[in-house]
Amino acid sequence: MGKAAQSAIRFSNVGQVFRTQSGTLEALRGVDLTIERHEFVAVLGPSGCGKSTLLRLTAGLLTPTSGKVEVFGLSVAEPRDDIGIVFQKPTLLPWASAEDNVVFPLRHKAGRVNAGDREKARQILARMGLAGFEKRLPSELSGGMQQRVGIARALFMDPDILLMDEPFSALDALTRDEMGFELLHIWEARPKTVMFITHSISEAVLLADRVLVMSERPGRIIENLTIDLPRPRGFETTNNKVMHDYVSHLRSLLLKRAA
Amino acid sequence: MTMSHISGASSSSAPPEQRDRRQVMVRLARAPGLLPLVTLVSILIVWEVSCQVFAIPSFVLPSPTRILGGFGAIPFPRWLDHIWSTLRVALIGYVVSIVIAIPTAVMLTRSEMLSRALYPILVVIQATPVVAVAPVIIVALGSGDLPRVVITFLITFFPLVVSTTTGLLATPPELIELSRSLRAPAIREMTQIRLPFAIPYVFSALKISITLAVIGAVVAEFVAADKGIGYYIQFSTSMFQVQQAWAGLVVLVAISLALFQLVAAAQRIWFPWSIPSERS
Ligand SMILES: Nc1ncnc2c1ncn2[C@@H]1O[C@H](COP(=O)(O)OP(=O)(O)OP(=O)(O)O)[C@@H](O)[C@H]1O
Ligand SMILES: [Mg+2]
Numbered sequence A: 001m002g003k004a005a006q007s008a009i010r011f012s013n014v015g016q017v018f019r020t021q022s023g024t025l026e027a028l029r030g031v032d033l034t035i036e037r038h039e040f041v042a043v044l045g046p047s048g049c050g051k052s053t054l055l056r057l058t059a060g061l062l063t064p065t066s067g068k069v070e071v072f073g074l075s076v077a078e079p080r081d082d083i084g085i086v087f088q089k090p091t092l093l094p095w096a097s098a099e100d101n102v103v104f105p106l107r108h109k110a111g112r113v114n115a116g117d118r119e120k121a122r123q124i125l126a127r128m129g130l131a132g133f134e135k136r137l138p139s140e141l142s143g144g145m146q147q148r149v150g151i152a153r154a155l156f157m158d159p160d161i162l163l164m165d166e167p168f169s170a171l172d173a174l175t176r177d178e179m180g181f182e183l184l185h186i187w188e189a190r191p192k193t194v195m196f197i198t199h200s201i202s203e204a205v206l207l208a209d210r211v212l213v214m215s216e217r218p219g220r221i222i223e224n225l226t227i228d229l230p231r232p233r234g235f236e237t238t239n240n241k242v243m244h245d246y247v248s249h250l251r252s253l254l255l256k257r258a259a
Numbered sequence B: 001m002t003m004s005h006i007s008g009a010s011s012s013s014a015p016p017e018q019r020d021r022r023q024v025m026v027r028l029a030r031a032p033g034l035l036p037l038v039t040l041v042s043i044l045i046v047w048e049v050s051c052q053v054f055a056i057p058s059f060v061l062p063s064p065t066r067i068l069g070g071f072g073a074i075p076f077p078r079w080l081d082h083i084w085s086t087l088r089v090a091l092i093g094y095v096v097s098i099v100i101a102i103p104t105a106v107m108l109t110r111s112e113m114l115s116r117a118l119y120p121i122l123v124v125i126q127a128t129p130v131v132a133v134a135p136v137i138i139v140a141l142g143s144g145d146l147p148r149v150v151i152t153f154l155i156t157f158f159p160l161v162v163s164t165t166t167g168l169l170a171t172p173p174e175l176i177e178l179s180r181s182l183r184a185p186a187i188r189e190m191t192q193i194r195l196p197f198a199i200p201y202v203f204s205a206l207k208i209s210i211t212l213a214v215i216g217a218v219v220a221e222f223v224a225a226d227k228g229i230g231y232y233i234q235f236s237t238s239m240f241q242v243q244q245a246w247a248g249l250v251v252l253v254a255i256s257l258a259l260f261q262l263v264a265a266a267q268r269i270w271f272p273w274s275i276p277s278e279r280s
Helices: A051-059 A098-110 A115-127 A143-156 A173-189 A201-207 A235-239 A241-258 B002-011 B018-030 B034-053 B064-071 B076-110 B112-127 B130-141 B145-169 B173-181 B186-223 B229-238 B242-270
Strands: A009-020 A023-035 A040-044 A066-071 A083-086 A161-165 A193-197 A210-214 A221-226
Touching (some): A009 A051, A023 A051, A023 A221, A051 A066, A051 A193, A051 B173, A083 A143, A083 B173, A098 A115, A098 A143, A098 B173, A098 B186, A115 A143, A143 A161, A143 A173, A173 A201, A173 A235, A201 A235, A201 A241, A210 A241, A221 A241, B034 B064, B064 B242, B076 B112, B076 B145, B076 B186, B076 B229, B076 B242, B112 B145, B130 B145, B130 B186, B145 B186, B186 B229, B186 B242, B229 B242
Parallel strands (some): A040 A193, A040 A210, A083 A161, A161 A193
Antiparallel strands (some): A009 A023, A009 A066, A210 A221
């Protein structure tokens, strides 16, 4: 189908207006962006600027009020099932074990899972450092472990596109870095197109091929910064001089807008 | 009796071993069900003694021993007959209520229109004092089990619907989005996400409703019945056999407690995750 020739995600002049009780609310205005296949793109922006809306539009959970959203060259008219979503909160099923939570997308979609699916779920959990915790309920796991189960759940269907909405924001700084590198690890082993929303400038620079910065509401893309840091990246990348230049550039950009 | 035994045991371990004594008390306090039992027994003792000392007439307040005597007024099989009559109505009404309330709640959350159409009717049902409509229902539906089941149903229905609806709507929006993004059949969103999420809410309503079901059955018997604990209490009172009425009351409380514990046990066994822990 010539998938490789097409961009994975393309927004053309996308606008999103919400109707609320107190009138209308313009969340996005004239958003243009392109994310290539297997590219890791981070999205930064002030709170309420429409980052999650961007993600929902890509997943087909929302239809844009104006403009066009395309995934692999096709206009997004309804939810797509080749997309995995990781939410800000883990939002696991409290009655299901870690393993059952990971296979849940398949059980929910197809109605059944077999032993092979469960084996696959256990492998993903093991890769997320959760070997031995397969049978635990979410309430028996720490917050960071729960979030890892949430990521495993999104990876389980092996989606072409992974949408992550501030996935590490509830974690402590150290776990957060570890999880970021773990994610890169998985992404390098099994390339995917990643849209990674975050509030952390350094996290965006550390993980992404490219960082998009959004303006405050109505959100637009005001910066498109290619991060030219060698891969694989790890803790030593944090000491990279170039990384600090990127971070300070983005910080001054975000601060200037805020001032 | 239990009281004096406990205090006797701890004081006999001599004053110097104060720590020992405290440990015994702590262990006693932790033993499940022991402390409530101690309270109950002491209340019974105070009750018994007060009745004797102040010579309270038994039609005002019979003493525990007299109530115990009240149990002997009718033979045991007659008791079972009365209990079964009340229990049957309460349980049928309860089950019918569950069977209708849960699908109703599902429909209320599925359709905005239906919800707006039905909700006022539910509120009117709830606002109508069931005790007041009970005679009307009995006149309309005759003297079988049916009117009594209907009364029980009316009294238990509303909490079940409201609580289940609340539970179905309390599902995290992310999981609904996950379901939509998987393009799963809509029925599975209900069976695999919304309904299980409503379980804690459903059970808190089930616990309230089971005791309400007993009340409903008794109210119905007060209006018209020739059997049942409610009937027996009313009959005994009209014959000034107050200690027998009290015996009936004790049986009612026991039935209510047992049913409540049964529902609580069902939740513990089948849905242990739905019981809030100290952690969350
Ligand atoms: N379904 C909706 N209906 C009405 N308004 C909405 C809806 N979804 C989002 N909004 C509004 O659109 C704006 C952008 O929301 P969005 O959640 O995309 O922001 P965000 O950048 O993800 O913010 P945050 O960083 O706080 O997560 C906000 O003002 C929000 O209140
Ligand atoms: Mg957001």
